[in-house]
Amino acid sequence: MSDNAAAPSPVSNLPRLPTESAMTEATKNDVRQAAEKGWITSEKANEHLKRLGASPIGQPEPAASASSPEDPTSDPAFAPGKIGDFGLPNVEQIHQAIENDAGATLTPQQTLKINETVGGWMQTAQLPKEIGSGIAKLAGDHIRDMPRYDQMTESARQSHQLIEGARLQKLWGENHDTNLALAKQLVQKINEKHPDFIPFLERTGLGNNFRFIAQLGTHARRLAARNGSLP
Numbered sequence: 001m002s003d004n005a006a007a008p009s010p011v012s013n014l015p016r017l018p019t020e021s022a023m024t025e026a027t028k029n030d031v032r033q034a035a036e037k038g039w040i041t042s043e044k045a046n047e048h049l050k051r052l053g054a055s056p057i058g059q060p061e062p063a064a065s066a067s068s069p070e071d072p073t074s075d076p077a078f079a080p081g082k083i084g085d086f087g088l089p090n091v092e093q094i095h096q097a098i099e100n101d102a103g104a105t106l107t108p109q110q111t112l113k114i115n116e117t118v119g120g121w122m123q124t125a126q127l128p129k130e131i132g133s134g135i136a137k138l139a140g141d142h143i144r145d146m147p148r149y150d151q152m153t154e155s156a157r158q159s160h161q162l163i164e165g166a167r168l169q170k171l172w173g174e175n176h177d178t179n180l181a182l183a184k185q186l187v188q189k190i191n192e193k194h195p196d197f198i199p200f201l202e203r204t205g206l207g208n209n210f211r212f213i214a215q216l217g218t219h220a221r222r223l224a225a226r227n228g229s230l231p
Contacts, residue, residue, distance in 0.1 A: 032057060078222065081129030083119035088136045094118060094143065098200055121197055124190045127219060135215050142209050149205035160208060167210040172217070178231050182220035183213050 035045035035057055046056040088094060094114055122132035152160070172179050187207070191197045201207030224230040 078128050078131075080126040081119075081122060081132050083116055083123050085129035085132070086115075086119050086122050086127075086136055087129075087133040088115055088118060088140070094136070094140055098196070117194075117196070121190050121194055124193050125186055125216075125219065126223060131215065131219060135212065138209070138211055138215065139204075139206055142206050142212065143204050146205055150203050152205075157205070157208075160205065164208050164210040164213075168213055171210065171214055175221075179217035179221055180213070181231075182224055183217035186216055186220040186223070 032045065032049075034040045035042050042057050049056060098114065098117065118136055122136070125132075127135065149157075168180070169176050187198065187201070198207070206212050221230065
C-alpha cells in the first residue's frame with residue numbers, strides 16, 4: 001500500500017449501536033425471561049411490559065404496524081406535502097417557462113398561481129415538502145441555465161439527451177431500467193391530473209435533466225416499495 005494512502009477513519013470499525021426499537025425488543029425479552037425463571041412475579045413483569053408497549057405474558061404480540069419506526073416509508077420526513085407546503089425559490093424562471101413569458105415581472109396573483117400550479121404537481125406526486133421544494137429549485141436552476149432549450153436544434157437536443165442519459169445510467173447502474181420506468185409512470189400520473197405537466201417538461205428540457213429524473217425515479221421507487229408494487 002502506498003505511504004500516501006488515506007488512513008481508515010478512526011470511527012470506521014466502531015460497532016453500530018442498535019436502534020431504539022431493537023433495544024426495546026431486547027428489554028421485553030429480558031423481562032419475559034426473568035418472569036420465566038421466577039426472578040420477578042408475572043404481575044411485576046406485566047407492569048414492565050405494559051410500559052414497553054408489549055402484550056402481557058401468555059398473550060401473543062400484535063402484528064407489526066405498517067407505521068413502525070423501523071419502516072423507512074413511514075418516516076414523517078417522507079409525509080406527502082400539500083399544495084402550499086412547497087417553496088419555489090426560482091418562481092420567476094418557472095413562471096416564464098410555463099407561460100412562455102420571458103422577462104416578466106410577476107404580480108402577487110401570478111406568483112400565487114405558479115405556486116398553486118407547481119404545488120399541485122408536487123401534491124399529486126405525493127412528494128414530501130423538503131424533497132418537492134428541492135426539485136422545484138432544481139427545475140428553476142435548469143430553466144435559468146438553459147433558457148432557450150425550445151430553440152435548440154434537434155441535433156443539439158439529441159446530444160444533450162444522450163449526455164444526460166449516460167449520467168443517469170452511471171448513477172443508477174443495474175436499477176436504471178426499473179427506476180426509469182417508475183419515473184415515467186409517475187410523470188404520466190401527474191399529467192393525467194395536470195395536462196400542462198408534460199408540455200412543461202418538453203418545452204424546458206427538464207424531462208431530460210438527469211438530476212430531475214433521478215429525484216423522480218428515487219421517489220417513485222419509494223412509493224412503489226411502500227405500496228408493495230416494486231418490480
